[in-house]
Amino acid sequence: MNPNLKLLISESEIADIVKRLAQEIDRDYVNRSPVVVAVLKGSFIFLADLIRQIQTPIKNVELFRLSTYVNGTTSSGQVKMLMGLSNGSISKQDVILVEDIVDTGLSTSIALQLLKAQYPASLKLCALLDKPARRRISVKIDYLGRTIGDRFIVGYGTDINEQYRQLPAIYVLEE
Numbered sequence: 001m002n003p004n005l006k007l008l009i010s011e012s013e014i015a016d017i018v019k020r021l022a023q024e025i026d027r028d029y030v031n032r033s034p035v036v037v038a039v040l041k042g043s044f045i046f047l048a049d050l051i052r053q054i055q056t057p058i059k060n061v062e063l064f065r066l067s068t069y070v071n072g073t074t075s076s077g078q079v080k081m082l083m084g085l086s087n088g089s090i091s092k093q094d095v096i097l098v099e100d101i102v103d104t105g106l107s108t109s110i111a112l113q114l115l116k117a118q119y120p121a122s123l124k125l126c127a128l129l130d131k132p133a134r135r136r137i138s139v140k141i142d143y144l145g146r147t148i149g150d151r152f153i154v155g156y157g158t159d160i161n162e163q164y165r166q167l168p169a170i171y172v173l174e175e
């Protein structure tokens, strides 16, 4: 493995965080059946683990794809929609948006705007990681895994230039 990768969050710590988040969601969605929407690609592994820990019946899983980090570790500031939601899939539904990381907040705030425009009955955000040091736009995270410092991380779905998504834990990339 790349020697510049330093372990930040181990597989077992991730598993504990994911279980706790699922319990928080279960507590809030008694007698409801939410639609879980995830932003690709970064959240695909977190999504797969999270929904398998949620006991509440999930009505639908929807995926859409945004991309901001096209070259390296700095946000381009431009959020591109690369794949959209199925028509009518979230209107009047209780929606939980799943994100791997909220960094500048630009991707997530665009995602929330896109979802709100479809008139969900309710909309909450579940994010595995929060990096507040880089925030450019405020984002309210309803279910938060962990806050991290101002370091670029990879693994567990997250990448740099599309690499390292396959790593089962989360690492800091030391330049």
Ligand SMILES: O=P(O)(O)OC[C@H]1O[C@H](OP(=O)(O)OP(=O)(O)O)[C@H](O)[C@@H]1O
Pocket: 039, 040, 041, 042, 043, 066, 067, 068, 069, 070, 075, 099, 100, 101, 102, 103, 104, 105, 106, 107, 108, 158, 159
């Ligand atoms: O808060 P922000 O500064 O906007 O950064 C967070 C977003 O950036 C990453 O996506 P990316 O654009 O790298 O696409 P990817 O998920 O396909 O890797 C990450 O997966 C989040 O969706």
Ligand code: HPA
Pocket: 069, 101, 103, 104, 151, 152, 153, 154, 158, 159, 160
């Ligand atoms: O720290 C990060 N790592 C990977 N992708 C990201 N997208 C925003 N911040 C990050």
Ligand SMILES: [Mg+2]
Pocket: 042, 069, 158, 159, 160
């Ligand atoms: Mg990325």
